[in-house]
Amino acid sequence: MLFNLTELSAEPMHSQISRQLVEKILSGELAGGAILEPARALARKQRVNVRAVEKAYDKLTQEGLIASSDQEVHVRMLSPEKRREIASRRTFGNDHTNDLFEIQEQLVMAGQIQANLLPKGLPDDEYVSVAASSVPSRTVGGDFYDCIPFDERRFALVIGDACGNGLPAAMLISQIQAMLKSEVNNGNHIRHILENMNNQLVRFTPKDKFVTLVYGVFDRKTSVFEYAIAGHHYPIVLQKNGRKEYLNAGGPALGIFPQYDCQTGAVALVSGDILCLFTDGVTEAMDVCYEQFSEERLIELLIDNRHRAPQEIVDIILDDLHSFHSQVSLQDDMTVMILKMKESTKNEI
Numbered sequence: 001m002l003f004n005l006t007e008l009s010a011e012p013m014h015s016q017i018s019r020q021l022v023e024k025i026l027s028g029e030l031a032g033g034a035i036l037e038p039a040r041a042l043a044r045k046q047r048v049n050v051r052a053v054e055k056a057y058d059k060l061t062q063e064g065l066i067a068s069s070d071q072e073v074h075v076r077m078l079s080p081e082k083r084r085e086i087a088s089r090r091t092f093g094n095d096h097t098n099d100l101f102e103i104q105e106q107l108v109m110a111g112q113i114q115a116n117l118l119p120k121g122l123p124d125d126e127y128v129s130v131a132a133s134s135v136p137s138r139t140v141g142g143d144f145y146d147c148i149p150f151d152e153r154r155f156a157l158v159i160g161d162a163c164g165n166g167l168p169a170a171m172l173i174s175q176i177q178a179m180l181k182s183e184v185n186n187g188n189h190i191r192h193i194l195e196n197m198n199n200q201l202v203r204f205t206p207k208d209k210f211v212t213l214v215y216g217v218f219d220r221k222t223s224v225f226e227y228a229i230a231g232h233h234y235p236i237v238l239q240k241n242g243r244k245e246y247l248n249a250g251g252p253a254l255g256i257f258p259q260y261d262c263q264t265g266a267v268a269l270v271s272g273d274i275l276c277l278f279t280d281g282v283t284e285a286m287d288v289c290y291e292q293f294s295e296e297r298l299i300e301l302l303i304d305n306r307h308r309a310p311q312e313i314v315d316i317i318l319d320d321l322h323s324f325h326s327q328v329s330l331q332d333d334m335t336v337m338i339l340k341m342k343e344s345t346k347n348e349i
Contacts, residue, residue, distance in 0.1 A: 005046055013048055014055035021056065025065055025075055026086075027167050031137070031331055032077035036066065039073075077328050117177060119147045123155055127220050130157070131310035132337035133318055137330035142169025143279050144177060145337050148184050153220050156184060159337050160213035161232065161279040168209075169333075175201075176211050176254075190215060190228045190264050194254065198230075201255030210255035214247075214277050223341065225275060226266045230254050233280055233295075238302045240272030274306055274313070275339040281332030282317070288327040310338040 003020045005013060024030040036042070039057060043050040057073060060066045063086060067076050078086070122130040132145045142162035149155045160176055162169040179200055183193040193215060201211065214235055216227030227235070231253025234246040251262025269275065278298065285293040301320060305313050314336050321334060 003046060005048060013052040014059070017046075017048075017053060017056035018059045021060060022065065022086075025078070026083055028137070029164070029168060030075050032075050032328075033331060034075045036073040036075065117174070118145065122147050123149075125220075127223075127342055128218070128339060129310050129342060130337070130339045131314045132159075132335070133314050134333065134335040135318065135321075135330070136333045137281065141333035142173055143281065143333035143335040144173050145277075145335055146177065146180070148181070150217070154217055156215065156217045157225075157277065157337065157339065158213060158215045159232070159277040159279065159335060160211055161281070161333070161335070162211045163209060172205065172209055172211060175205070176213070180215070190217065190226060191262055194228055194230055194251065194262050195260045198254045198257070198260035202258050205255055210253045212253045214250075218339065223269050224266050225269060225339075226264060228262050228264045230262065231256075233278060233283065235278075236274075236276045236299065236302065237267055237269070238274040238276065238299075238306055240270075240306065242303050242306065244299060244302075269339075269341045271341055271343050272306070273341045274302060274310075276302055277337040277339075279333060279335045281330070281334040282321065282336060284332065285321055285325050285334060286328065286331060287324050293321060293324050310340045313338050313340075 003017055005016050007013070009016065011019075021030070021036075030036075036057075037045070039053040040050050043053045046053075057066065061068065064082070065076060065078070065086060066073055068074075118134065122132060124130065130147060132147075134141065134143050134145060136143070142164055143160065145157075145159045147155055147157055158180060160173065162172040162176070164172075176197065179197050180193070183196055188196065201209070211230070212232040213230050214227060214232045215230070216225050218225045227247060227249065229235070229247065229250030231251070234248050237245040237247065239245070245267070247265060247267060249263045249265025251260060254260075267275075276298075283293055283295045283298055287293075297320075298317065301317055302313065305316050308316070317336050318334070
C-alpha cells in the first residue's frame with residue numbers, strides 16, 4: 001500500500017495519508033477486513049514521521065473507517081449507508097467533502113455503465129435455457145458474464161473475475177470484455193483467444209493485475225460444450241440423477257505469464273443436465289463467524305433444485321447467499337451462471 005505524499009503541499013502529512021486512505025476505502029481498493037500495515041512499517045516505507053501515520057490512523061478510527069484488534073489495524077465492514085454517512089461528515093473541509101461526493105456519483109455512473117454491458121437476453125429455447133446474475137460487492141465490480149451468439153446453432157458463454165475489487169478491477173474487466181469481443185469477431189479458436197488476451201494483458205497492464213475466466217462455446221446441434229478455463233474455479237456439470245462432474249481443462253490465469261498455453265476440453269450434455277459457472281465470491285463468501293459458504297453448499301443447492309428452471313436456481317443460490325452473509329458486508333463480487341438442457345437435447349438445425 002503506497003500513497004502519493006509530498007512535503008511541498010500545504011496539506012499536513014497526516015491529512016494526506018488519511019485522505020488517501022479514505023479514497024482507497026470508499027473506492028473499494030481497500031475492502032472491509034483488509035489489514036493495514038503497522039504505523040511504523042508504513043512510516044518507514046513512505047519515509048515520513050511515524051506520528052503522521054499514527055495521527056491518520058487515529059483520525060480514521062474516530063470516524064469509524066478502521067479499527068484495532070489484537071494489535072492489528074484493519075478496515076471496518078461498511079454498509080453503503082455508512083459509506084455515504086462517512087463521506088458526508090468528512091472533516092477535511094468542504095472541498096474534500098465535495099470531492100468525495102463526486103467520487104461516489106462517478107462510481108454510481110460507472111456501475112450503471114458496467115451493468116449495461118451485461119447481455120440483455122440469454123438463450124431460452126426448446127433445447128436449452130441459460131440464466132445468470134452478478135452482485136458487486138462495491139458500486140462497481142470485478143466480475144462479469146456474457147453470452148455471445150455466433151449463429152442459430154452456437155453461442156459462447158463466459159464468466160470472469162479480475163483480481164481485486166472496486167474501480168481498478170472494473171476497469172480491468174472492461175478491457176477484457178473489449179478484447180474478448182474483438183477475438184470472437186475475428187473467428188479465433190478458444191485456445192488462441194486466451195493466448196492473445198494473455199499477451200495483451202501482459203504487455204499493457206500492471207504485473208500485479210490478472211483475470212481468471214471460463215470461456216466456452218455451446219453447440220445446440222451436438223449438445224457439446226467446448227471450453228477452456230483460465231485459472232478459474234472449475235465449472236460443475238450436474239446430471240439429472242444428481243451425479244456431478246468438474247470441467248478442468250485449461251491453463252493459468254490471464255496476465256501472469258508471458259508465455260501462455262492452455263488445453264481445451266469438451267463435454268456432451270444430455271436432457272436435464274445443469275452446467276454451473278461461478279466466481280470465487282460465491283463459494284468464499286463469509287458469515288459473521290468467518291465460515292465460508294463453500295462449494296459443498298453450492299452443490300447441495302444445485303442437487304436439491306435441479307428440477308427447477310435456471311433462473312429459479314440462480315435466485316435460490318443468491319437468496320441463500322444473502323441470508324448467509326447478511327450480517328457482514330460482501331468481501332467479493334458474486335456471479336452465477338446456469339445452463340440447463342431441456343427435455344429435447346438432440347435436434348436438427
